[in-house]
Amino acid sequence: xxxxxxxxxxxxxxxxxxxxxxxxxxxxxxxxxxxxxxxxxxxxxxxxxxxxxxxxxxxxxxxxxxxxxxxxxxxxxxxxxxxxxxxxxxxxxxxxxxxxxxxxxxxxxxxxxxxxxxxxxxxxxxxxxxxxxxxxxxxxxxxxxxxxxxxxxxxxxxxxxxxxxxxxxxxxxxxxxxxx
Amino acid sequence: xxxxxxxxxxxxxxxxxxxxxxxxxxxxxxxxxxxxxxxxxxxxxxxxxxxxxxxxxxxxxxxxxxxxxxxxxxxxxxxxxxxxxxxxxxxxxxxxxxxxxxxxxxxxxxxxxxxxxxxxxxxxxxxxxxxxxxxxxxxxxxxxxxxxxxxxxxxxxxxxxxxxxxxxxxxxxxxxxxxxxxxxxxxxxxxxxxxxxxxxxxxxxxxxxxxxxxxxxxxxxxxxxxxxxxxxxxxxxxxxxxxxxxxxxxxxxxxxxxxxxxxxx
Numbered sequence: 001x002x003x004x005x006x007x008x009x010x011x012x013x014x015x016x017x018x019x020x021x022x023x024x025x026x027x028x029x030x031x032x033x034x035x036x037x038x039x040x041x042x043x044x045x046x047x048x049x050x051x052x053x054x055x056x057x058x059x060x061x062x063x064x065x066x067x068x069x070x071x072x073x074x075x076x077x078x079x080x081x082x083x084x085x086x087x088x089x090x091x092x093x094x095x096x097x098x099x100x101x102x103x104x105x106x107x108x109x110x111x112x113x114x115x116x117x118x119x120x121x122x123x124x125x126x127x128x129x130x131x132x133x134x135x136x137x138x139x140x141x142x143x144x145x146x147x148x149x150x151x152x153x154x155x156x157x158x159x160x161x162x163x164x165x166x167x168x169x170x171x172x173x174x175x176x177x178x179x180x
Numbered sequence: 181x182x183x184x185x186x187x188x189x190x191x192x193x194x195x196x197x198x199x200x201x202x203x204x205x206x207x208x209x210x211x212x213x214x215x216x217x218x219x220x221x222x223x224x225x226x227x228x229x230x231x232x233x234x235x236x237x238x239x240x241x242x243x244x245x246x247x248x249x250x251x252x253x254x255x256x257x258x259x260x261x262x263x264x265x266x267x268x269x270x271x272x273x274x275x276x277x278x279x280x281x282x283x284x285x286x287x288x289x290x291x292x293x294x295x296x297x298x299x300x301x302x303x304x305x306x307x308x309x310x311x312x313x314x315x316x317x318x319x320x321x322x323x324x325x326x327x328x329x330x331x332x333x334x335x336x337x338x339x340x341x342x343x344x345x346x347x348x349x350x351x352x353x354x355x356x357x358x359x360x361x362x363x364x365x366x367x368x369x370x371x372x373x374x375x376x377x378x379x380x381x382x383x384x385x386x387x388x389x390x391x392x393x394x395x396x397x398x399x400x401x402x403x404x405x406x407x408x409x410x411x412x413x414x415x416x417x418x419x420x421x422x423x424x425x426x427x428x429x430x431x432x433x434x435x436x437x438x439x440x441x442x443x444x445x
Binding site: 004005141 | 189190191193213214215216217218219222223226238240244248251252255274276277278279280281282283284286320321322356384386387388389390392
């Protein structure tokens with residue numbers, strides 16, 4: 001089922017075939033997973049998103065990335081290391097990517113079960129961490145994100161995250177490496 | 181037959197609530213994934229007197245460890261006790277490949293995974309302390325081996341689970357995989373199946389086109405015709421949820437509910 005997750009594999013399927021159609025739909029789904037939450041990046045990339053998405057998906061395949069909520073963080077790290085495309089990830093896009101990862105975490109109900117919110121900190125934006133809350137009541141229409149003051153961390157790699165189990169608090173956080 | 185809507189977002193909850201208050205529907209089916217982080221009191225307040233059913237999407241019972249399933253089950257048991265649902269329903273599908281999340285679900289291999297599926301269905305029902313109704317799959321590709329109706333018949337006999345029969349999923353599987361609709365009648369009648377889904381699906385703009393269980397368009401004539409056949413033998417206390425996840429408005433959902441209700445009566 002690699003063709004669900006990689007344009008390189010998808011292109012090896014017979015054309016036309018139902019399997020090829022399914023692979024195309026799956027890759028479109030991945031596009032939406034990434035870009036629906038990052039309109040700034042989408043605008044900067046323009047219509048030819050395949051020039052960065054396709055090689056990133058090959059990288060994700062090689063690294064066996066789980067494609068869970070941390071996907072945007074891995075994508076950001078890969079983008080910043082790309083000599084031709086790294087300029088796309090300015091500070092606004094970095095913040096957007098961290099917020100996107102937080103919102104995906106908030107939606108993945110079984111990630112860190114019992115967690116009320118996630119704080120994400122990244123070396124590409126050293127002044128702030130982004131906190132995102134899960135919904136607490138049915139009336140909430142959107143996930144709420146907040147900018148948190150610099151947590152003053154070091155030696156954590158590209159990005160790190162912490163979970164709060166309290167409704168509002170971001171104190172005494174235990175920072176962890178982001179999942180693969 | 182009781183007719184319901186599905187609650188997958190704050191806006192669908194609001195419209196579903198209005199349809200219930202106006203007497204067009206009898207209950208609401210809650211997507212459990214969306215409420216597990218919420219305070220139970222706030223959910224009870226939002227629901228009020230409206231009866232509910234539970235629908236689970238991401239339990240991933242085939243793939244998760246027993247410890248993970250126990251943790252999920254504990255939350256759902258609390259919700260079950262607080263909300264007393266008409267039924268608890270879930271999905272059987274492949275969510276990951278080699279530990280990687282798939283953007284689209286894939287169909288399980290009912291032959292090679294037979295033993296595992298039976299074990300996990302039994303385990304999940306034990307953990308939840310409840311019979312679970314599993315939804316039939318909207319197949320995208322033709323398969324060989326055991327048919328889906330035969331698989332579900334065997335699963336129900338072997339585990340005591342039920343089927344949440346999604347009428348339009350069966351139509352989608354018929355379009356994409358040529359699974360005969362008629363094969364379901366014996367299974368549904370023998371099991372006295374009483375819980376149903378129906379939704380709109382669309383065709384992809386790929387070559388070849390595939391039917392996609394999209395929940396964002398009106399019901400097809402094929403789904404309505406198949407529903408009419410099933411309604412001739414569905415038990416009187418059956419339930420039917422008209423699922424809509426996108427392109428939702430008061431008017432479109434109300435009109436579709438009325439179309440469905442006219443069919444039932």
